Amino acid sequence: MPKEVNPRAASSAYQADLTLKSEYVLEYAEKELGLRRRPGQREMIKTVSAVIEGEEKFGIIEAGTGTGKTYAYLIPVCHHCLTEGKRAVVSTGTKALQQQLIDKDLPFVTRLFAAVTGQCLRFALLYGRANYLCPRLLNEELDKQEATLQLVKDHETEFYLDLAEWLGEGGSGVWEDLPSISDKKRRYWLKICADSEDALCAGCEEPECPWLKARRRAASAQIVVVNHWLAAADLALFSEADLRLFGEVKPAVLVVDEAHHFREVVKMTGQMVFSQSYLGLILQGLEQVEKRMPVPTKHITGETRQAWDLASQAVYELEDWAGTFLGSNAIKPLKPGLVPSNIMNKLQARLQTFLQMVQERVEGFRQELDSLDSGQVDFEESGINEEKLKILNRLDRLAEKIENIASAFERGVRTSNHYLVSGSSGDVCCVERSQGIRFVSWPFDPVPALQALYELYDKVVFTSATLFPSASPAGVEWFLKRSGIPGLKAKIARVSSPFDYERQMKAFILTDGALMPDPTNPRRLEALGQAVLKAVEATEGGVLVLCTSYTELRAVAAHLAQHLPKTRCLFVQGEAGKSELLQQFRDHGQAVLVGVASFWQGVDVPGDALRTLIIARIPFPVPDDPDVQAECYFARHRWWQEVFVPQASLAMKQGIGRLIRTESDTGMVIIADPRAARRHRQLVEACLPVTPSAVALFDAD
Ligand code: SF4
CATH class of the missing domain: 3.40.50.300 (P-loop containing nucleotide triphosphate hydrolases)
Structure with a gap:
């Protein structure tokens, strides 16, 4: 267990040292704080420092178990952030590992730097948006439940009351901090989380909002800890929008810890799913909007429902075929031309008709809401304004879903972009039995997405205990190619485990x-x-x-x-x-x-x-x-x-x-x-x- 630091003693020693290198900080930690000396850790610090301060953009370090790799990258990265005024993102494999960095590793390194340099380093934890509770939506739900004068509280209401009590007692409002709860309650949570369709975050200044607080902390932190899903999806695919998460100064360094499965995560963020239940969500979304319209509206016509029925029947026919195709398998690759053309053509025509009708109705709802502006109602007073914004938000999400299902059909069922047709930039497609039949597709090659992500940073460091399949140059090249490292140029290190x-x-x-x-x-x-x-x-x-x-x-x-x-x-x-x-x-x-x-x-x-x-x-x-x-x-x-x-x-x-x-x-x-x-x-x-x-x-x- 490392000892506590003595700030004054350390600070003077550091100022006397002219090299100002990360190794000095480690040496200080070893000498003064009893951190176990590990030659591999020192070697890795040198490599990470050389990447950050040198010409090479990429550092790839395979560090055997027990090397102490977390401190070995945190120390040079923190050093860089403090001395150069830069910021860094550390991405790791799981939320549990994120938590470990925040609770244990970063506090120690921060105290260490405070002692050595007298400077304080700020760090923050960031999860995906669905992990944060929206206090506005929670209050609205509680108000609704109160208005219904329920004598016996149902599970949902009880859950919301517990959440309100938890928040009142200083609870963080973060899903991960809740004691383990059932999957059923996750459904209730999704209704009142910051990712809900009803969360109107644009312009919201709710002071107690956990999501806003997390964003603010991230915006002012020098080190932000995320997981691979967030790094891959939110930073690469939605990079423009989400760079705002980090405030004015763009992070310069990305460290990918547990990097052995980063590529697969990036690949899976491009996944698309076509299924009966997804189609059902579209009609459901439309009906929910209709119910919530604050003015008399043109109803969803029988024609639209009929179009949904027809499309749905065609999906059932596709599922019947897929059930036979799968046999006893849970998953099977789907190749172009396998789905019989009569099933395909019928589904394509019916899906198109239904989606077109939904699209028209979405536009219709938008126009009806717009026409409200010229009415005589006091919008703020009546709360209609907020409701209107929520409905518009839902309509935007519905429009996204329409696009997604059309694309999932094209790519996953019609296999229009299959790799056998489009080459390595095409999709891998399959049918799987998982809570019903699903047609799933994803890009074969995640390299373009990876490279878009790399573009956001000046330096990228990958590390894990297992990166290269073999010790030969071919093993290293295999990793570089699959990770899309431009020109296969990177500083490579393999650090042996200290274990006997x-x-x-x-x-x-x-x-x-x-x-x-x-x-x-x-x-x-x-x-x-x-x-x-x-x-x-x-x-x-x-x-x-x-x-x-x-x-x-x-x-x-x-x-x-x-x-x-x-x-x-x-x-x-x-x-x-x-x-x-x-x-x-x-x-x-x-x-x-x-x-x-x-x-x-x-x-x-x-x-x-x-x-x-x-x-x-x-x-x-x-x-x-x-x-x-x-x-x-x-x-x-x-x-x-x-x-x-x-x-x-x-x-x-x-x-x-x-x-x-x-x-x-x-x-x-x-x-x-x-x-x-x-x-x-x-x-x-x-x-x-x-x-x-x-x-x-x-x-x-
Ligand atoms: S910012 Fe979004 S999540 Fe936070 S309180 Fe406002 S609406 Fe809810």
Whole structure:
């Protein structure tokens, strides 16, 4: 735990130092505050400083676990902001990591700089708009509920009353700060949050508004902490509008921490969805506006409703076809020409008619509202003015939705911009079964969006424990190309982890044929369950099992549920939220946690609560995944080297990185995939910091 700083002693020492380099600050923290000395941290500070002060625009730093990378980028970035009067945005992977930066890392670095330079650094946290409560809308809802004289309060009213009490007691009005609440209440929240269609933020000066307060703090802060979704969507795609978030001075530096999945986030911000429920929202939006019109209005005609019915029927026909097309699959790529032309043509014509009618009605509502201005009503007095603005706001959003659904149909159903037609600038399209049938499309190549984002900054620094799939120049180039680094020019550094893996980690590969991942091997899932159970019985500490599919997860969980000793506790992904499960796993200390997908990264359980990590299978990408198919299509004959191997290597490294989190951790990795000892041994060994031993089933102990 770092000691408190002594401002006066530090300040004079810093003034005596002429280099004024970030390294001095770190040295001060090490000498005076007991911050552990880590050579890798120093190395990374040098690289980040060199990027910020030098010619190169991009810095890419792969920093092994335990390097202390957060301080290693914060110190030079803060140094730059203080001495040059610049501002920076730090983007990280999750809201929890944002919170950690704000609660722990930035306060320490700020105190450090205050001691060393006597200057105070301001930092701020920013979430997406839907995370902030709108006090005006909350009050309006409470007024409405009061006016209805309800004797028994429903859940929604109770929720709003609780929120009002929370705010009254000094609550922040930020979703993340609420104690965990059900998904159902999230629906109520969305009605009264700053992103609601009824929130009239333009010109609003509500002094207690959490959203305005957050914006003001961000506008005057030198360091603003965001997450990748906000960085990607709000800063790149809506850059012009949202630069105002940061006030007059544009941030000069962007640091992307946990950068290994930044590209995917940017890609997904371009996603479009066509579905029956989205179509329903359009009619619903129109009806809501009609109900709220403050003057007698021309009603939504039977003709419009009929047009909606017809369009809706055509979507059902499309869904029927899609259900057969999907079979038992949850997701399948959609290629041009697959949807039968009779279904497509009917839907296209009916959708066009319906959307045109809605558009006309939207215009009609606008004109009716405009004509109100020439009336005799005292708008301010009657509250009509505000209502009118809200309706106009809703009409704007409705117009956006019309555009979105038309575009989602074109791109996702008619596949007019499919990559097979448009090349690498085209879309990846698929049909998926997820709360109904959805047609989803997204741009294959996120590089244009990434480059638009880079344009906003003078310097961009990427960092993560796993960025490059291999140590070779080809591994680095792979990352640079995919991240759209212009001219592939960047300052690159790889900083090794300070951990003594030879002492801290043992690795085993199970070689039994029964564990061979092969669709013709019916014994595999059973053998996997037995192998996991054996490993659990042989260890005292906690066990994390990383599966590569939900089928594996269910099989392992079912086997353990039946045979696990009473002293061990089983947690399975999906039983509760990720952070809740992890907390319970940490607290128990001897539990078993089975996870898939998101549990391969972002799991940080230091100490004995996680001492055995079981990897069910080498995490090769799923060949049926539409994105993987598109990547392979463009990689041509090099699909194995450019898609499968790098993606599996990065996922594997991420997974293995869950085990050893501190210098005192020890543990064992078991890879339950015999291919890791044979055909893919080289790939697996390159991901492990120690040489694995091959053992037959039940010999791992
Ligand atoms: S600024 Fe927007 S979110 Fe804040 S109180 Fe006003 S309307 Fe509500």
